[in-house]
Amino acid sequence: MSEEASFIQLKQVTKSFHKDSRAIEVLKDVNLEVDQGDIFGIIGYSGAGKSTLIRCINGIESLTSGEVILDKQVVSNLRGEELRRFRRQVGMIFQQFNLMPSRTVFGNIALALRKSGLSKPQKEQRIMELLKLVDIEDKRDAYPSQLSGGQKQRVAIARALANHPKVLLCDEATSALDPQTTKSILRFLKDLNQKLGITIVMITHEMGVVKEICNKVAIIDQGVILEQGDVFTVFSNPREPLTRTFLETTSNLSKVNELIRINAPLVQLNEGQIIVKLTYTKTTVSEALISEISRRFYVDVNIIASDIEIVNDMLLGGLVAILSGEPASIEQTLGYLQEKNVSAEVIKDARSSHQEISAECV
Numbered sequence: 001m002s003e004e005a006s007f008i009q010l011k012q013v014t015k016s017f018h019k020d021s022r023a024i025e026v027l028k029d030v031n032l033e034v035d036q037g038d039i040f041g042i043i044g045y046s047g048a049g050k051s052t053l054i055r056c057i058n059g060i061e062s063l064t065s066g067e068v069i070l071d072k073q074v075v076s077n078l079r080g081e082e083l084r085r086f087r088r089q090v091g092m093i094f095q096q097f098n099l100m101p102s103r104t105v106f107g108n109i110a111l112a113l114r115k116s117g118l119s120k121p122q123k124e125q126r127i128m129e130l131l132k133l134v135d136i137e138d139k140r141d142a143y144p145s146q147l148s149g150g151q152k153q154r155v156a157i158a159r160a161l162a163n164h165p166k167v168l169l170c171d172e173a174t175s176a177l178d179p180q181t182t183k184s185i186l187r188f189l190k191d192l193n194q195k196l197g198i199t200i201v202m203i204t205h206e207m208g209v210v211k212e213i214c215n216k217v218a219i220i221d222q223g224v225i226l227e228q229g230d231v232f233t234v235f236s237n238p239r240e241p242l243t244r245t246f247l248e249t250t251s252n253l254s255k256v257n258e259l260i261r262i263n264a265p266l267v268q269l270n271e272g273q274i275i276v277k278l279t280y281t282k283t284t285v286s287e288a289l290i291s292e293i294s295r296r297f298y299v300d301v302n303i304i305a306s307d308i309e310i311v312n313d314m315l316l317g318g319l320v321a322i323l324s325g326e327p328a329s330i331e332q333t334l335g336y337l338q339e340k341n342v343s344a345e346v347i348k349d350a351r352s353s354h355q356e357i358s359a360e361c362v
C-alpha cells in the first residue's frame, strides 16, 4: 500500500527573478512536505526567500521550475476561475495586517465574502460568526485606526477564515506585535488549528514563534532548505550551524560561554569540579534525572543556567551545571547521563588529571 501524499508538497521548486537581464535565484530546489493539521514553521533571516516561498504556495508567484501540490491540486496548472477558487481555500495573514482603513471591521471581513455566493443575510451571519470566533464582536463597527495591533490581526484572521480555507498562511504574522500580544495571537492560532483542524504554514525570523506553536519546522537560508522535520528532532539535535544560531537566540546557555571567557566568579572552579552542559536529546528524559544522579553517585549538582522548555509537550533544551564529587563518581555520572540519552559536554574541567579547558561554544 502506498503512503498517502502530504497535504502540501513542494517538489524541487526553484524561483528566479530577473533584474537587469540577470536571473537571481531566490528559491533553490526546495522540497517540503506539510501534513494536514500541521503548524509548520519556516524560519530564516530577512532575504532568505520566505515570502517568495509562501507566495509560491498560494499561487501568487509563478514557479521557475518544480511543482507545488496542495490538497491534490497542482497549483501551477490552475487558471482563471479555478485559480480564484483555489485562492479562496488558502487564507493569508500578514505582518502589517493589510486592512482597508476606510472600512469598518465588518466591512473588511465582508470584502472576503464578495465572491462567496452568499446572500446578504447569510454574509451578515457569517461575519458575526467570525467576529465571535476571533473574540471581537464588540468592534464590529470600529475602523482599523481605532484598534490595537492584536485586534487588527484578529480582524485579519477573521477575514482570512471567511471562506472556510483548508490552509492558513502566516507571513510574519506577529512581528509587528508586542511580546504579550504575540503570545495571545499564537495561542489563538493554535486553538484554531485544534478547533477547526486547519493546516497552518507560518514564516518567521523568530525562534520563539516556532517553539511556541509549531510541530514541524524548516530552516531556510539563501533560498535553500537546510533542514526540516518535527520540532523536537530538529531542535534537540540541530545539524546545521544556522539552526544552532537560531536556537541560541532563545537560549541563555550561550551566556555561560561568555562568563567562562572572562572567568567570572560564577564559573570559577575548585579542584576536581567540572562544568557540564547537558542537552536533552530524547523525548523520554525527565527533570528528575538531576536529583537522581546526585543521589546515585554522590555528586553535587549546582545548576548555573537552564533553558528547559516544554515544546510540543516534550522537554527541550538543557542546562549548564557545576558537578563536584570524587573523580570516579563524576566519570560514572557522565557515563550514566549518556546511557539516559542526555548529551553531556564538559565545557570547563578542573580535575587534576585534566587541564582546565574552556569550550569554544556552549
Ligand SMILES: Nc1ncnc2c1ncn2[C@@H]1O[C@H](COP(=O)(O)OP(=O)(O)OP(=O)(O)O)[C@@H](O)[C@H]1O
Pocket: 017, 018, 019, 024, 026, 044, 045, 046, 047, 048, 049, 050, 051, 052, 053
Ligand atoms: N519581485 C521581485 N523581484 C526581484 N527580486 C525579488 C522580488 N521579490 C523578492 N526578491 C528578492 O528575493 C530575495 C528573497 O526575498 P523574500 O522577500 O522572499 O525574503 P524573506 O525571507 O521573506 O525576507 P523578508 O523577511 O525581509 O521579507 C530577496 O533578495 C529579494 O530582494
